[in-house]
Amino acid sequence: MRIETLAVHAGHLPDPSTGAVTTPIHLSTTFEREPDGGYRGGHVYGRTSNPNRTSLEEALAALENGEVALAYASGSAATMAVFQALSPGDHVIAPDDAYYGTLRQLREIFAGWGLEADVADMTDLDAVKRLLRPTTKIVWVETPSNPLVRVVDIDGLAKLAHSVGARCVVDNTWATPVLQLPLAIGADIVMHSTTKFLGGHSDLLGGALVAKKNDEFVERLSLMQKVGGAIPSPFDCWLLMRGIRTLPWRMRAHCENAGVVARYLETHPAIERVHYPGLESHSGHAIARRQMNDFGGMMAIQLVGGEAAALELTRRLNLFTRATSLGGTESLIEHRASVEGPTTMSPVNLLRISVGLEHPEDLIDDLHQALDAILNL
Numbered sequence: 446m447r448i449e450t451l452a453v454h455a456g457h458l459p460d461p462s463t464g465a466v467t468t469p470i471h472l473s474t475t476f477e478r479e480p481d482g483g484y485r486g487g488h489v490y491g492r493t494s495n496p497n498r499t500s501l502e503e504a505l506a507a508l509e510n511g512e513v514a515l516a517y518a519s520g521s522a523a524t525m526a527v528f529q530a531l532s533p534g535d536h537v538i539a540p541d542d543a544y545y546g547t548l549r550q551l552r553e554i555f556a557g558w559g560l561e562a563d564v565a566d567m568t569d570l571d572a573v574k575r576l577l578r579p580t581t582k583i584v585w586v587e588t589p590s591n592p593l594v595r596v597v598d599i600d601g602l603a604k605l606a607h608s609v610g611a612r613c614v615v616d617n618t619w620a621t622p623v624l625q626l627p628l629a630i631g632a633d634i635v636m637h638s639t640t641k642f643l644g645g646h647s648d649l650l651g652g653a654l655v656a657k658k659n660d661e662f663v664e665r666l667s668l669m670q671k672v673g674g675a676i677p678s679p680f681d682c683w684l685l686m687r688g689i690r691t692l693p694w695r696m697r698a699h700c701e702n703a704g705v706v707a708r709y710l711e712t713h714p715a716i717e718r719v720h721y722p723g724l725e726s727h728s729g730h731a732i733a734r735r736q737m738n739d740f741g742g743m744m745a746i747q748l749v750g751g752e753a754a755a756l757e758l759t760r761r762l763n764l765f766t767r768a769t770s771l772g773g774t775e776s777l778i779e780h781r782a783s784v785e786g787p788t789t790m791s792p793v794n795l796l797r798i799s800v801g802l803e804h805p806e807d808l809i810d811d812l813h814q815a816l817d818a819i820l821n822l
């Protein structure tokens with residue numbers, strides 16, 4: 446089945462007890478035990494499973510082409526579960542420009558628990574190869590990356606990981622399964638912040654892991670979920686299922702709008718550089734063409750006038766809200782360097798843009814008035 450159909454149907458069935466076509470939200474934290482000791486619907490207690498979470502996990506596995514999916518309370522909780530499933534002395538390689546929360550976990554939480562980590566510019570496969578060790582257990586990949594919008598070769602990185610018996614985990618938050626299927630091109634596990642495009646409306650927090658094979662590592666990940674307890678609420682699972690139903694169509698519009706906006710921005714004299722994988726000027730354009738169906742709704746821009754111009758632009762825009770996060774219906778703009786602090790990889794003149802579902806000409810009009818004003822300052 447194609448992804449538009451999966452997005453509408455996977456994990457959805459009319460409610461068996463009422464016939465309700467839209468799945469009810471099951472808030473009960475506990476489920477009745479039968480006289481024979483069994484459980485009618487297979488659910489015992491809300492931390493270990495819940496009908497809304499089970500539906501969501503079925504949908505996520507189907508969308509990413511995996512055998513099994515596990516839903517967590519946030520993208521960060523899903524990332525934590527992967528690192529928690531490792532042992533002291535194990536080694537992780539991550540991108541030097543990974544989502545800064547992922548790098549903070551490695552530096553500020555897991556280093557203290559004996560997990561060893563190196564970072565690399567993953568556009569350079571040789572640099573990653575030089576870091577591989579017999580103890581390397583995870584090669585963590587994020588493509589396109591947050592906030593530098595780098596695109597890296599999933600297949601090449603997965604092969605490197607497998608050469609030392611490590612797993613390749615891909616943070617697929619920015620691309621979503623609509624644009625990129627990492628499990629089909631070598632990766633072992635896909636991670637999502639479902640808070641972003643999958644949810645799609647900036648009104649829920651969630652995370653997920655989807656595994657190609659339901660193996661012993663997935664058992665560890667499941668232990669972290671069910672015994673660790675960083676699970677999403679039934680309401681958040683329900684909202685996410687609703688968001689997923691329109692994901693393929695929303696992604697088309699995000700891509701179309703972002704392409705139009707990126708091409709406009711490239712021509713404006715106040716802009717030094719546009720980082721968008723759909724542009725031929727992007728260093729990862731060829732890889733993006735090969736491993737993605739389209740180029741996504743995220744971009745970053747660097748301003749000729751430095752940090753002051755970047756901050757001024759955020760103040761002069763009317764349709765782009767100054768806010769963190771991404772992937773919602775509304776366009777957002779953010780100065781990542783001031784959010785991430787001293788360890789940031791983000792240049793001070795860089796702004797990250799999440800292009801929403803407004804009409805692209807309205808977005809361009811807004812950018813145009815703000816950029817022209819900056820040039821005339």
Ligand SMILES: Cc1ncc(COP(=O)(O)O)c(C=O)c1O
Nearest residue numbers: 519520521544591618638640651
């Ligand atoms: C690429 C990426 N991965 C992971 C996360 C963390 O997700 P969450 O905020 O849901 O914990 C984010 C959040 O911005 C992200 O952009």
